[in-house]
Amino acid sequence: xxxxxELDELRLRERLAHAMGGPDKVKRQHDGGRLTVRERIDxxxxxxxxxxxGAIAGSATYDENxxxxxxxxxxxxxxxxxxxxxxxxxxxxxxxxxxxxxxxTIHEKPLMAERMAAEFRLPIVRIIEGSGGGGSVKTIETKGxxxxxxxxxxxxxxxxxxxxxxxxxxxALGLGSVAGLxxxxxxxxxxxxMTKSSAMFVAGPPVVARxxxxxxxxxxxxxxxxxxxxxxxxxxxxxxxxxxxxRRFLSYLPSSVYELPxxxxxxxxxxxxxxxxxxxxxxxxxxxxxxxxxxxxxxxxGSFFEIGVMFGRSVVTGLARLDGxxxxxxxxxxxxxxxxWTATACQKxxxxxxxxxxxxxxVVYFMDCPGFLIGLExxxxxxxxxGVRAMAAINQTxxxxxxxxxRNSFGVAGAVHQPAGRLALRYAWLSGYWGSLPLEGGIEAAxxxxxxxxxxxxxxxxxxxxxxxxxxxxxxxxxxFWVEEIIDPRETRPLVCEFARLSDKLLTxxxxxxxxxx
Amino acid sequence: xxxMPVRSELNAVVLKIEVAPGDRVQEGDTLIVLESMKMEIPVxxxxxxxxxxxxxxxxxxxxxxxxIAVLGA
Numbered sequence: 001x002x003x004x005x006e007l008d009e010l011r012l013r014e015r016l017a018h019a020m021g022g023p024d025k026v027k028r029q030h031d032g033g034r035l036t037v038r039e040r041i042d043x044x045x046x047x048x049x050x051x052x053x054g055a056i057a058g059s060a061t062y063d064e065n066x067x068x069x070x071x072x073x074x075x076x077x078x079x080x081x082x083x084x085x086x087x088x089x090x091x092x093x094x095x096x097x098x099x100x101x102x103x104x105t106i107h108e109k110p111l112m113a114e115r116m117a118a119e120f121r122l123p124i125v126r127i128i129e130g131s132g133g134g135g136s137v138k139t140i141e142t143k144g145x146x147x148x149x150x151x152x153x154x155x156x157x158x159x160x161x162x163x164x165x166x167x168x169x170x171x172a173l174g175l176g177s178v179a180g181l182x183x184x185x186x187x188x189x190x191x192x193x194m195t196k197s198s199a200m201f202v203a204g205p206p207v208v209a210r211x212x213x214x215x216x217x218x219x220x221x222x223x224x225x226x227x228x229x230x231x232x233x234x235x236x237x238x239x240x241x242x243x244x245x246x247r248r249f250l251s252y253l254p255s256s257v258y259e260l261p262x263x264x265x266x267x268x269x270x271x272x273x274x275x276x277x278x279x280x281x282x283x284x285x286x287x288x289x290x291x292x293x294x295x296x297x298x299x300x301x302g303s304f305f306e307i308g309v310m311f312g313r314s315v316v317t318g319l320a321r322l323d324g325x326x327x328x329x330x331x332x333x334x335x336x337x338x339x340x341w342t343a344t345a346c347q348k349x350x351x352x353x354x355x356x357x358x359x360x361x362x363v364v365y366f367m368d369c370p371g372f373l374i375g376l377e378x379x380x381x382x383x384x385x386x387g388v389r390a391m392a393a394i395n396q397t398x399x400x401x402x403x404x405x406x407r408n409s410f411g412v413a414g415a416v417h418q419p420a421g422r423l424a425l426r427y428a429w430l431s432g433y434w435g436s437l438p439l440e441g442g443i444e445a446a447x448x449x450x451x452x453x454x455x456x457x458x459x460x461x462x463x464x465x466x467x468x469x470x471x472x473x474x475x476x477x478x479x480x481f482w483v484e485e486i487i488d489p490r491e492t493r494p495l496v497c498e499f500a501r502l503s504d505k506l507l508t509x510x511x512x513x514x515x516x517x518x
Numbered sequence: 519x520x521x522m523p524v525r526s527e528l529n530a531v532v533l534k535i536e537v538a539p540g541d542r543v544q545e546g547d548t549l550i551v552l553e554s555m556k557m558e559i560p561v562x563x564x565x566x567x568x569x570x571x572x573x574x575x576x577x578x579x580x581x582x583x584x585x586i587a588v589l590g591a
Contacts, residue, residue, distance in 0.1 A: 438556070440556055
């Protein structure tokens with residue numbers, strides 16, 4: 001006697017599950033240029049590392065002898081796998097079964113995936129397509145009653161959707177059309193990627209048509225809309241690129257807040273001095289420069305990984321390594337409003353420094369900030385509200401912080417270049433230029449009476465400007481020890497690598513004092 | 519290779535127009551200089567081609583996403 005017959009039935013049921021929504025639906029998925037959820041998981045994770053949980057959960061029919069007649073798997077597939085050798089949880093929507101909608105999901109499956117990530121302290125990658133397990137109108141008929149969103153028995157999923165962000169890295173990939181709950185699960189992540197053929201929206205075109213907007217999927221929620229709005233972090237051409245982005249993002253982070261970020265071998269000399277930095281900043285203060293080559297010249301070669309390139313563009317954010325140690329890098333981009341802090345840039349900063357705080361990443365900030373964006377549009381956008389939120393986020397960090405002032409530092413936004421109230425490291429380049437507010441426009445405000453009383457107001461303005469310019473040398477500031485150090489820009493890499501090494505002793509594991517919000 | 523719109527990536531004022539319709543440009547050449555927060559922000563050619571149209575004038579205000587020039591083959 002053995003269990004051969006039972007084993008055969010288990011394998012049969014697994015085979016039926018692997019057929020997903022059947023050959024026609026799988027063909028439709030492929031014809032649309034999209035992989036099936038099982039192909040996606042295989043390409044995302046290390047070869048043959050996926051161990052599935054609940055593969056044979058689904059809905060079955062039986063004949064009159066109670067023999068299995070047909071079986072359709074749940075459209076939520078999850079399990080554990082490895083990425084770069086490290087264990088993760090992967091959960092994916094199977095669009096070939098009922099378009100990923102709730103009536104075929106078995107909602108305990110995505111819930112268990114989230115719980116597994118939380119309780120086993122593993123990063124989670126959500127592969128999202130369709131409504132992400134959300135209900136459809138049809139659900140009323142299949143269930144025979146209307147679902148109360150967040151009602152009895154359904155609120156735990158919503159809990160983990162956001163709460164996991166304070167415990168483990170959450171990566172979300174939007175592959176296909178993503179709506180409703182799917183959109184929420186995509187946005188409630190530390191890092192989200194969509195393919196350029198995908199679309200994401202709260203509600204899709206047919207629903208939006210009822211409120212009078214006749215738009216295609218792309219017009220409503222295509223990649224340009226969603227990356228510029230900041231709802232999605234990154235867009236790529238192919239699904240394989242999306243998987244590569246997910247793997248790379250995770251490579252900088254610990255598996256949970258209970259570990260420190262993983263240090264890699266580094267073959268880029270920490271003492272390397274890059275001569276390009278000596279010419280990086282134009283002497284003409286009205287001229288802009290490209291900041292990304294500056295970042296790349298300082299961090300370990302090839303290690304800079306930008307996040308959110310299309311959103312809040314006056315501030316660049318990303319992950320990098322210094323002497324093999326992961327760090328969070330923030331920099332100003334003068335091509336956008338001179339690097340000034342816009343309302344969206346401030347939102348980006350809040351989310352980014354919260355990420356650094358959550359996962360114990362030291363922060364390096366390459367600063368060139370002429371202040372907050374000014375003008376009517378900036379006031380309408382509540383720039384100052386978002387600005388003080390960014391200030392609070394930076395002040396609330398406890399991770400080690402190092403600021404390189406590479407040019408401007410003006411106004412309140414200029415003041416927020418390191419956490420107030422604790423010691424950070426700070427170096428100013430020779431091109432450092434600062435003040436309470438810029439001379440241009442500032443002189444007219446502060447010397448109004450003197451200028452108005454002069455026989456030639458324009459000449460008086462120039463005279464005052466000359467007078468003040470002579471005083472603004474950064475060396476006079478250093479002489480008074482209002483700035484602690486002015487450096488040759490080529491010293492930047494050795495100094496920030498030293499900062500990263502010093503940080504080793506300061507990083508402590510555990511949840512952050514305040515849980516991060518999406 | 520058809521026509522390609524060149525858009526402003528920010529709200530700004532047109533400071534200088536560096537090219538005229540019919541000019542041949544290389545990728546990266548400055549087409550128009552915008553001004554924002556007292557800084558000069560060059561808008562460069564996304565690829566080589568011939569300037570088909572300049573859609574703005576100096577001192578004009580432009581908005582993020584506004585088409586400001588057209589590049590032809």
